[in-house]
């Protein structure tokens with residue numbers, strides 16, 4: 001229950017792209033329960049957000065929604081401006097929106113490649129540039145987390161555009177981390193393996209046997225929950241974190257180590 005949790009994030013404001021997705025919602029809930037106001041941005045119409053926003057507002061925080069295509073810089077700028085006007089300039093920036101196309105490089109169309117890179121890589125750049133830019137201009141400190149993937153460093157030939165975009169995202173996070181460190185803005189990546197929700201769950205919904213295969217492949221023999229990802233976002237964005245920056249927090253249950 002919200003009331004039984006301390007409120008170490010009160011006075012802070014978070015923006016979360018892809019905020020109506022499974023991991024986005026878990027992050028929003030975890031931050032709101034700890035006292036942060038949140039602005040969720042997603043492609044979906046506002047009506048899709050109503051019930052979820054009400055549940056966040058029960059935590060005693062501001063929770064608002066903005067329909068935004070995170071791959072369009074002008075829309076991201078409008079979203080961040082709206083957030084600043086309504087609930088304050090964000091000091092927690094979560095680049096979480098992403099898409100995945102199940103197609104090899106031979107199968108993938110040029111349009112699919114471009115679209116995926118725009119959402120998964122350009123989107124986090126726009127969010128980092130615009131939202132962190134406001135923090136720098138206002139001489140305020142903050143935290144940014146990008147949701148990456150173990151596919152950034154282990155070849156995923158069945159989802160190559162995704163794999164490449166996440167590899168680029170890792171370097172983007174490191175470049176942002178170095179540039180923003182003197183301003184007291186810390187930037188990190190969380191790289192999950194198989195989460196039992198969201199993008200993976202959509203693939204597993206049509207191929208249920210793939211879910212079992214995935215779970216048995218993970219050395220710790222279990223899948224990750226969105227709440228576990230959200231707990232690490234909380235960890236990296238807490239006020240006390242003044243040194244962890246430019247890192248990748250790999251939470252893949254040992255997948256990257258090979259077979260166990």
Ligand SMILES: NC(=O)c1ccc[n+]([C@@H]2O[C@H](COP(=O)([O-])OP(=O)(O)OC[C@H]3O[C@@H](n4cnc5c(N)ncnc54)[C@H](O)[C@@H]3O)[C@@H](O)[C@H]2O)c1
Pocket residue numbers: 017018019020021022023024041042043044068069070071095096097098099119147148149150191192193194195196197198199200201
């Ligand atoms: N599910 C997994 O196994 C897994 C593993 C590793 C990393 N991740 C990462 O976690 C993050 C969240 O994914 P998820 O699994 O919760 O999937 P999800 O599909 O539940 O959430 C993604 C959200 O992003 C939104 N979105 C897509 N394109 C957008 C755009 N152009 N503008 C704004 N919003 C857009 C979608 O509408 C959706 O609500 C992604 O970055 C994904 O790569 C997921």
